[in-house]
Amino acid sequence: MAGTMQKRGRGRRVTGILALAFILVGLYFALIEAPPDAYQGEVQRIMYVHIPSILTAYLSFFIVFIGSCLFLWKREKRDDILARSAAEIGVLFTSLTIIEGSIWGKPTWGVWWTWDARLTLTAILLLIFVGYLMLRSLIEDENRGAVCSAVVGVIGFLDIPLIHMSVYWWRTLHQPPSILRPDKLPWENVHPSMLIALAVNFAAFILLYFYLLSLRFRVGEMEEEVKTLKLYGGAS
Amino acid sequence: MRVVIRNLSKSYGLLWALKKIDLDFQSGECVALLGPNGAGKTTLLKLLSALLYPTTGEITLDDQRLHQGSSALRSAIGLLAPGEHFYEGLTLKENLRFFNSLYSRVKSPQEIEQTLDTVGLRNWSNDYVSSLSSGMKCRLAIAKCLLLEPKLLLLDEPYGVLDGNGVDLLEAYLMRLRQHGGIVVMATHHVSRILTICSRAIILRRGSLIFDEPRQEPWESFQRTFAEFLPRGEKWNS
Amino acid sequence: MELLKQTLWVLWKDLLLELRRRESILAMFFFGTLLLFVFHFAFEIPAEKAAEMAPGLLWLAFLFTGTLGLTQLFQAERENHCLDALLLSPMDRASLYLAKVFFNLFLMLLIELVVFPLFWVLFNLAFWNLLPSLFLVAFLGTIGFCVLGTLFSAVTLKARARELLLPLILFPLMIPVILATVRGMEIILRTGKFEEAFSWLRLLIGFDVIFFTVGFLIFEWVIEA
Numbered sequence: 001m002a003g004t005m006q007k008r009g010r011g012r013r014v015t016g017i018l019a020l021a022f023i024l025v026g027l028y029f030a031l032i033e034a035p036p037d038a039y040q041g042e043v044q045r046i047m048y049v050h051i052p053s054i055l056t057a058y059l060s061f062f063i064v065f066i067g068s069c070l071f072l073w074k075r076e077k078r079d080d081i082l083a084r085s086a087a088e089i090g091v092l093f094t095s096l097t098i099i100e101g102s103i104w105g106k107p108t109w110g111v112w113w114t115w116d117a118r119l120t121l122t123a124i125l126l127l128i129f130v131g132y133l134m135l136r137s138l139i140e141d142e143n144r145g146a147v148c149s150a151v152v153g154v155i156g157f158l159d160i161p162l163i164h165m166s167v168y169w170w171r172t173l174h175q176p177p178s179i180l181r182p183d184k185l186p187w188e189n190v191h192p193s194m195l196i197a198l199a200v201n202f203a204a205f206i207l208l209y210f211y212l213l214s215l216r217f218r219v220g221e222m223e224e225e226v227k228t229l230k231l232y233g234g235a236s
Numbered sequence: 237m238r239v240v241i242r243n244l245s246k247s248y249g250l251l252w253a254l255k256k257i258d259l260d261f262q263s264g265e266c267v268a269l270l271g272p273n274g275a276g277k278t279t280l281l282k283l284l285s286a287l288l289y290p291t292t293g294e295i296t297l298d299d300q301r302l303h304q305g306s307s308a309l310r311s312a313i314g315l316l317a318p319g320e321h322f323y324e325g326l327t328l329k330e331n332l333r334f335f336n337s338l339y340s341r342v343k344s345p346q347e348i349e350q351t352l353d354t355v356g357l358r359n360w361s362n363d364y365v366s367s368l369s370s371g372m373k374c375r376l377a378i379a380k381c382l383l384l385e386p387k388l389l390l391l392d393e394p395y396g397v398l399d400g401n402g403v404d405l406l407e408a409y410l411m412r413l414r415q416h417g418g419i420v421v422m423a424t425h426h427v428s429r430i431l432t433i434c435s436r437a438i439i440l441r442r443g444s445l446i447f448d449e450p451r452q453e454p455w456e457s458f459q460r461t462f463a464e465f466l467p468r469g470e471k472w473n474s
Numbered sequence: 475m476e477l478l479k480q481t482l483w484v485l486w487k488d489l490l491l492e493l494r495r496r497e498s499i500l501a502m503f504f505f506g507t508l509l510l511f512v513f514h515f516a517f518e519i520p521a522e523k524a525a526e527m528a529p530g531l532l533w534l535a536f537l538f539t540g541t542l543g544l545t546q547l548f549q550a551e552r553e554n555h556c557l558d559a560l561l562l563s564p565m566d567r568a569s570l571y572l573a574k575v576f577f578n579l580f581l582m583l584l585i586e587l588v589v590f591p592l593f594w595v596l597f598n599l600a601f602w603n604l605l606p607s608l609f610l611v612a613f614l615g616t617i618g619f620c621v622l623g624t625l626f627s628a629v630t631l632k633a634r635a636r637e638l639l640l641p642l643i644l645f646p647l648m649i650p651v652i653l654a655t656v657r658g659m660e661i662i663l664r665t666g667k668f669e670e671a672f673s674w675l676r677l678l679i680g681f682d683v684i685f686f687t688v689g690f691l692i693f694e695w696v697i698e699a
Contacts, residue, residue: 131643138633148629159647166650311564321559325491337483338563
């Protein structure tokens with residue numbers, strides 16, 4: 001048991017250090033090595049973090065789903081802690097995504113917000129995460145709170161494809177395509193260092209995400225341990 | 237019928253309501269469940285009725301685990317809590333019809349009328365439950381039990397609201413239930429009734445079992461243990 | 475079979491209680507109508523825009539009215555610990571889900587049957603001939619609302635600030651239904667042809683089927699915990 005804990009702690013530290021390394025290298029590539037975009041100029045550089053942010057946000061949601069499913073099936077506290085941790089970190093990365101999108105949007109479209117499909121979807125994702133966490137905090141009985149938020153986690157995830165479809169149809173059937181095509185990736189005139197920047201930053205975000213997740217998970221485990229100690233200490 | 241409780245504990249957050257309870261109930265027993273407020277009596281009854289899930293331990297009914305078992309087990313259990321478990325907006329007959337159907341008991345309207353007559357509520361058959369006094373609601377609960385025929389009957393403080401006739405009615409029913417092999421577990425504070433009809437007494441305090449004995453003459457150990465729960469200045473009258 | 479019988483009995487009980495007290499239906503009806511009035515003051519709707527905005531405003535009114543109904547949905551069970559009585563019985567938990575979904579659906583359909591024409595009159599709309607097709611779209615959307623709403627009404631049953639929490643969780647998940655219903659109704663009003671809205675209807679039906687199944691399977695965990 002202690003051996004596993006130590007191994008996990010070591011794994012966490014290694015992930016953390018790797019994340020830091022990749023972030024630094026990624027920053028270098030994103031800000032210095034990669035050339036500015038032909039159309040969008042310097043502001044395009046935010047895509048090197050924006051795209052990984054979106055992907056980690058969705059990854060988070062997937063982990064909430066898996067944790068919720070496992071918890072509903074086996075009722076092991078560990079799965080619930082995983083889901084909860086992923087939801088909290090997910091809120092962080094989703095909010096980041098939206099803020100980055102806004103920052104990119106102001107110079108590009110001239111507005112802080114637009115009801116573009118991807119932004120809208122990310123906002124909805126954030127709302128579902130928030131609902132998940134609020135439900136937990138507003139239910140007094142912890143066990144019940146865990147089961148109920150797991151239900152939100154499962155249903156939320158199953159709903160995502162439907163939300164995706166409906167929002168995309170709504171946007172394409174209704175809005176004429178914007179002049180600047182904001183959600184078009186800069187795949188033409190792609191300088192190799194741009195791809196490298198994207199890849200490195202992607203790895204950096206994934207590593208950072210798992211580092212934060214494992215930290216939060218460990219905190220969650222320790223909270224449970226304290227509770228169990230208090231509980232069984234009081235039983236004798 | 238046999239009810240076996242092993243290592244049963246229940247916690248609410250950081251509070252233990254029941255701690256490591258071991259009990260056995262056999263057919264024909266009438267067990268009095270006593271203890272001060274907050275001792276865990278209602279929690280134990282709710283666990284026995286499968287309304288709550290244990291934190292540790294398990295309960296088995298005739299060798300079948302209660303909480304993992306099929307819902308059919310639940311049809312053999314009844315919980316009588318005065319004032320509860322009836323829809324105020326429905327009439328007495330409608331309530332009884334409804335619950336009968338949930339338990340898949342096929343009872344004709346005549347049988348329902350007859351049962352209401354037995355408990356002295358025939359004149360109110362078509363009145364809403366909201367118009368009943370608490371004593372009458374308790375009689376209605378007895379009528380429900382008569383129709384549902386549970387084998388394990390749990391009662392949560394039934395004596396507080398019943399008048400003399402009601403008490404006779406209830407105790408006659410409990411006697412019949414025991415004779416047919418049923419088990420009665422009754423949480424109560426009314427010592428005089430316990431000494432009359434119960435075959436065994438269990439005392440809980442702060443979630444732990446501190447007393448468990450079958451009735452005997454004289455029951456000095458019971459008097460001693462129970463005396464501390466009596467109001468100050470009140471003497472024991474056996 | 476047993477499940478259906480139990481569902482019908484619970485539904486009978488709820489309908490009987492509602493018929494006598496009329497708590498939910500009256501509150502929902504007046505609230506829905508009130509919303510229409512408020513919309514008229516809040517949004518200056520010129521005649522030519524009325525048809526365009528009608529689906530959105532109507533569906534908004536139904537959404538809020540429906541949420542009111544959802545918070546009341548398990549009210550009968552909260553009195554006298556009747557929920558305990560139901561859980562004590564050998565009844566399948568899924569019957570309770572089915573019965574509550576049907577009950578809520580019934581209430582909402584009644585309200586829609588009245589509010590739809592009322593809206594048409596209040597906002598001086600034409601297209602009376604399109605009302606049946608519009609109603610069908612709304613019906614499919616209402617099913618989606620009831621199916622998820624009932625589940626989350628049970629989920630939030632013992633939560634604090636329940637009236638706030640229920641919409642907070644439910645509305646983001648309802649977005650496909652909101653979009654599909656409103657766009658579907660809009661297309662029918664614009665083109666006059668029912669077939670044009672088929673893709674949205676398919677989405678609605680998919681939503682209804684998926685979440686009805688999920689709700690049916692998951693409900694027993696939600697109501698016990």
